[in-house]
Amino acid sequence: MFSRSLVRMAAALVLAWLLVLPAQARAEGLLVFAAASLKTVLDQIAEDWRARTGKTVTISYAGSSSLARQIEQGAPADIFISASVDWMDYLQSAEMIRTGSRRELLGNRLVLIAHGREAADVDLEAGADLAELLGDGRLVMALVDSVPAGVYGKQALSSLGLWDRVVSKVAQTDNVRAALALVSSGEAPFGIVYASDAMADAGVSVVAGFPEGSHAPIIYPGAIVATSVAPDADNFFSYLSSPAAEEVFKAQGFTPLFGQGNG
Structure with missing residues (x-):
């Protein structure tokens, strides 16, 4: 009984830690949810951003559908970049992205x-x-x-x-x-x-x-998540449309769409 109680206590402590982790993650820095196909290019852009500003960005990669559903369930993302407009539409219809922040960022083949x-x-x-x-x-x-x-x-x-x-x-x-x-x-x-x-x-x-x-046009829309309070969310999201980021996107096979009247 004693050992079983210890196990239950440990499990309760782990659960409590997991419940407060999202708030801590949100408070400590910037969290980006991005389509898995963006890993190589966004890792480089995040490193460039760190070199320029001294600030770090945490990026979580997965399928756009999985990320959108995690945001819907309360995951503490600050920025969402999807590999299709449908999943961004999904969150926008649920009022889970910041009004006016959405823009088309990239195209692909x-x-x-x-x-x-x-x-x-x-x-x-x-x-x-x-x-x-x-x-x-x-x-x-x-x-x-x-x-x-x-x-x-x-x-x-x-x-x-x-x-x-x-x-x-x-x-x-x-x-x-x-x-x-x-x-x-x-x-x-x-x-x-x-x-x-x-x-x-x-x-x-x-x-x-x-x-x-x-097939339907391949478009990557991005937006700031409605619940984000990260002070650097706007700055990093703007950096994704900068000339410096544009060169990185082009070099890795993407077609930048920003600056084409979609912002």
Whole structure:
């Protein structure tokens, strides 16, 4: 009984600590929730920001759908950057982003990748038999019903008449970077990711690009979360649209959209 009571007491203390952690995290610094595909580029921008200002930014990466639901449930994010307008719309309709702060930040392209650096090109528009190319392997994609990269991927494959042929060979991952990792490691022969993801990993090659008209436009909107009280939220969010950040985004395969009348 004594040892069981100690276990219960320890569990209660851990729970209490977890309950106060969000408030502490909010008070101590800036917390950004960002789509997993932004990891490489935002890590660099956050480091540039620290070098310029001496201030640090904590960035939590995951699928946009997961991040939006965490914010909805009270996660202490200060800024949210989604890989699709739908999940930003979701939070905006729930009045969970600051009025007037939303802006379109970036665009991207959808590509088919293969393991290794010298894989042969695939002509998807010419009716390539992707299912045959896969053989006994899997086509890895982010969750096709919720994570933007997976949603775009399913749209593209459907538009090209390929979805029904490959759906039985599709392996879904929690986010696009998980799909990238599986192809890079050789666990899967092909995957669908963003062009910026492919640029960030030397273990894969782009074997095809999906026509822009085959899927909804890939747009990354950003906004300040309505409950944020971080003093640096506005400054860092503005820095994301600065000339310095623009150069970093371009160098890593993104298309900056700020400054095009969408702010």
